[in-house]
Amino acid sequence: VRCSGPGLERAKVGEPGQFVVDCTNAGPAELTIEIISDNGTEAEVHIQDNGDGTYTITYIPLYPGAYTLTIRYGDQDVPNFPARLNVEPAVETGGVKVFGPGVEGKGVFREATTDFTVDARALTKTGGNHIKTCINNPSGNRTDALIRDLGDGTYQVEYTPYEE
Template identity: 75%
Template structure:
């Protein structure tokens, strides 16, 4: 239910798509919330100009998620990952998107 305890500090994020990506190509990373309790996972990936990348969250039903996104322009992006509205460890972080 809505009052289930959760702990955003126990969310683990990993994968190459958190550090680098290529414009127009799909980036991917994993978010593991299996030990963090039940809450909503929200992810924003925004360029310096404020242009958001399209982000898709695939929920595997066991607390793990595969995140795919498509950055349209090269440059520095900010990745913001929140769980239940709380920032998870090491985020927001910077992501470098290379030209296609």
């Protein structure tokens, strides 16, 4: 059994990864594929029998990070598997900067609106609906935030903390 294709080495969140498993010299057996992140999340996997002893595997990972890719044929691990697979974020966020009192902890008071800035100019110079926020309180509850697009790739995010 041989495996090949770009989806064996890397993938992006939310985008299909693909590879081919060639079983033409292995005889008939069941092919099983598992792609599981280090935190236990399984990627959605589709196995297409090409009818010629090969299979096209398509998967969609939902989270970035390291995954374990297990390929078994006839209840036996395929040579070189399990293997590690790196799933990259859908967007390269390394150039995005977040700063301001609302994330630095200075001047953040209960029931007093605060803010912070997201500088995403490394991704966009014109703004748009590109960012989302998730602000968690100490209890685990979420606080709503207002995101204002400043039209130049920067965003102002305002929120009011209701817990200390």
